[in-house]
Amino acid sequence: MTPAKSRVLAGSALLFVLAALPAAAAAPAPPPPAPVRPVTETFFGTKVTDPYRWMENLSDPEVVKYIRDQNDYARAVLGQFAAPRAKLLARIKELDDAGIPVYDAVRLPSAYFYMKIPRGANNAKLYVRPRQGGTERVLFDPERFGKTSSHYSVDYYSPSLDGRYVAFGVAEGGSENDTLYVIDVATGKRLTDAITRMTFDGVAWRPDGRSFYYSRMPKLGPHDSPNAARQRIRAYLHVLGRFAERDPVIFGYGASPAVAFKPDETAYVMVSPSSPYAVGYIVNGVQPNVRVYTTLASQATSAKARWKQVASPDDDVKNVDFRGSTIYLQTYKRAPRYEVVATSLAAPDAIHARAVVAASSRVITGISVAADGLYVQVLDAGLGRMRKVSYATGVTSNVALPYDGAISELSTDPRLPGFVMKLGAWTRPSLIFASNGAALVDTGLKPPIPVDFSAYTSVEVKAPSKDGTLIPLSIIYPKNMALDGSHPARLEGYGAYGTTVDPYFSATRLAWLERGGIFAYAHIRGGGEYGEDWHRAGMKLTKQNSIDDMIACAQYLIQNKYTSTPKLGIWGGSAGGIVIGGFIDQRPDLIAAAIDAVGSNNALRAEFSPNGPGNVPEFGTVKTQEGFRALYAMDAIAHVKDGTPYPAVLLETGINDPRVAPWESAKYAARLQAATSSGRPILLRVDYEAGHGFGTTKAQAQDELADEWTFLLWQFGDPEFALQR
Numbered sequence: 001m002t003p004a005k006s007r008v009l010a011g012s013a014l015l016f017v018l019a020a021l022p023a024a025a026a027a028p029a030p031p032p033p034a035p036v037r038p039v040t041e042t043f044f045g046t047k048v049t050d051p052y053r054w055m056e057n058l059s060d061p062e063v064v065k066y067i068r069d070q071n072d073y074a075r076a077v078l079g080q081f082a083a084p085r086a087k088l089l090a091r092i093k094e095l096d097d098a099g100i101p102v103y104d105a106v107r108l109p110s111a112y113f114y115m116k117i118p119r120g121a122n123n124a125k126l127y128v129r130p131r132q133g134g135t136e137r138v139l140f141d142p143e144r145f146g147k148t149s150s151h152y153s154v155d156y157y158s159p160s161l162d163g164r165y166v167a168f169g170v171a172e173g174g175s176e177n178d179t180l181y182v183i184d185v186a187t188g189k190r191l192t193d194a195i196t197r198m199t200f201d202g203v204a205w206r207p208d209g210r211s212f213y214y215s216r217m218p219k220l221g222p223h224d225s226p227n228a229a230r231q232r233i234r235a236y237l238h239v240l241g242r243f244a245e246r247d248p249v250i251f252g253y254g255a256s257p258a259v260a261f262k263p264d265e266t267a268y269v270m271v272s273p274s275s276p277y278a279v280g281y282i283v284n285g286v287q288p289n290v291r292v293y294t295t296l297a298s299q300a301t302s303a304k305a306r307w308k309q310v311a312s313p314d315d316d317v318k319n320v321d322f323r324g325s326t327i328y329l330q331t332y333k334r335a336p337r338y339e340v341v342a343t344s345l346a347a348p349d350a351i352h353a354r355a356v357v358a359a360s361s362r363v364i365t366g367i368s369v370a371a372d373g374l375y376v377q378v379l380d381a382g383l384g385r386m387r388k389v390s391y392a393t394g395v396t397s398n399v400a401l402p403y404d405g406a407i408s409e410l411s412t413d414p415r416l417p418g419f420v421m422k423l424g425a426w427t428r429p430s431l432i433f434a435s436n437g438a439a440l441v442d443t444g445l446k447p448p449i450p451v452d453f454s455a456y457t458s459v460e461v462k463a464p465s466k467d468g469t470l471i472p473l474s475i476i477y478p479k480n481m482a483l484d485g486s487h488p489a490r491l492e493g494y495g496a497y498g499t500t501v502d503p504y505f506s507a508t509r510l511a512w513l514e515r516g517g518i519f520a521y522a523h524i525r526g527g528g529e530y531g532e533d534w535h536r537a538g539m540k541l542t543k544q545n546s547i548d549d550m551i552a553c554a555q556y557l558i559q560n561k562y563t564s565t566p567k568l569g570i571w572g573g574s575a576g577g578i579v580i581g582g583f584i585d586q587r588p589d590l591i592a593a594a595i596d597a598v599g600s601n602n603a604l605r606a607e608f609s610p611n612g613p614g615n616v617p618e619f620g621t622v623k624t625q626e627g628f629r630a631l632y633a634m635d636a637i638a639h640v641k642d643g644t645p646y647p648a649v650l651l652e653t654g655i656n657d658p659r660v661a662p663w664e665s666a667k668y669a670a671r672l673q674a675a676t677s678s679g680r681p682i683l684l685r686v687d688y689e690a691g692h693g694f695g696t697t698k699a700q701a702q703d704e705l706a707d708e709w710t711f712l713l714w715q716f717g718d719p720e721f722a723l724q725r
Helices: 061-079 082-098 507-513 532-536 544-559 576-586 613-619 625-634 662-675 698-715
Strands: 039-043 046-050 102-107 111-116 125-130 137-140 152-159 165-172 178-184 190-198 211-216 234-239 249-251 265-271 277-284 291-296 308-311 317-323 326-331 339-344 354-357 363-370 373-380 383-389 396-399 406-411 420-425 428-435 440-442 456-464 470-478 489-493 518-522 568-573 593-597 648-654 682-687
Touching (some): 061 082, 061 662, 082 507, 102 428, 111 152, 190 211, 277 317, 291 326, 308 317, 317 363, 373 406, 470 544, 489 544, 507 518, 518 544, 544 568, 544 576, 568 576, 593 698, 613 625, 662 682
Parallel strands (some): 234 265, 383 406, 489 568, 648 682
Antiparallel strands (some): 039 046, 102 111, 234 249, 265 277, 277 291, 291 308, 363 373, 373 383
């Protein structure tokens, strides 16, 4: 599951039967109600009935038909607004096409590599450009790949240290089921290497430039459960030209009796041109702390390597980087907002590691090794800061930034001074900057966006939650806006995994703002805005805090007359669906509508989906009494009540979603449709060429946004989106 966005809604008494239509038209006929086939289970004395368990078999023809009928109906309903929607989509496209998205820039001594959607393209391509300027070249174009009717996308890439080769993962239809390929940078030709069952960006090139480590999912047998596909992920060593099935396991489940692995743990191996050591790290699902091991890189060629433990789960290490025989650990063991410590790779001792960057009121969000120092990324009252630690003196200094904003996509090379990063803000387009250790300059990789946001501003406020905790709330709105409660507003919330919602620029946002609209982003507990304590205050049994925080931010917007209930909607996606579902269940009276994108709505059943076991550390398991209590409380479907006037709801899913099973949205749609008494629409929108959002094309994203805003404007009673009798 991954972070979300947000949307606005409002609605008067528009009927689910879509009361008014153009004169000669007939309302789209809704599909018949979903059959109820209850399955009752007892957990620690509590009986729970699931009315739609049958929907979890996505290959069942009845389920296939149900989902397709729901999607057809949703499209038909939104299709009634063809003319205003077309106008809105045209504006979205105009704004979206004004800029050229560039992301994931990597700097090597000889060149920049980056992903880019050039003007007129529908998907991101992989590029290379000489560091000192010159002509960029397309290395791989997914739009010219494959022979199916679906689309392909590059999910990640990794250049060799000498810049001669690039390994990259390609998946079809947003499935994240990647095949890893390698391309020769000089000729642009793909090598014969192809490694299937890839789904995570775990490629690490060795200094020889001819081999790399990678992490791969297991090959399932005929009797294996599909839920085992993302378990026992092990690290392998590949040499260019070798058949992948002959690659040796280096680190991971069953590789070595010296390092015990659980099935849900994923193994990775890192190497660096500045160190003779290799580092193996182990991730347990979405758990924030990792296990860390080390061995000599020269020995990390088989499962016989002798690994020494650097950090255990009890050391609360989140990120690592290393140089020479020193490894730097970002840890929250003694500091919930993190500190940086260091220990020796030759004789690791995390307990007695020396302090490098002390804890403070600011949150340390990342560390990265460069030739001239350790760069430390910091979040300070919602703004990104950069600090540099000198290897020679240990002195920490601040790096001057060209303007206040959010730092993202930080990248360093241990052979080069400085770093590459993206810097942006709510109303200021992001640019890609590079530092040579002194000056910070615009790389020119991402051209400025010719969109005028001078009439709009943002403000950071704090809303008191139910328990009195002050919740940061970002509000983006027109400068000359009157606070009279008349403005359509969309409120976004996520609150999971310790992930922060940093300020980011979106040109398409202008299509909403210029209609007098408001965007608001609730930095609720469960996220990482104030470190690990903030995260733990919104997970498992404390998840209700996340929902309370979202409700409090909605109330703040209403009480301070930014908007009002008939003009207020909420948006959340993935794990943010727990918050959206909880809000809908608990305060349906406070909002006009909600958009739940690829949302986790069926927490009690999520761990029985392919990606479910990895999320147990964040949400819990029904196998324990405490875990069941937590999951039952956050299960949106379990708390829907018949005869309740629910707001309008648009549920969205991608049929290829590997992170949140599409049946979660399908079941929630069925339950809300059966229970609501408001007459407002409950729609299920399905993209049959998408997954969780990764690999989505530009056209798909624009089309989805047009549907979302059409839905909201209709529910807000916007005259342009009113159905005429």
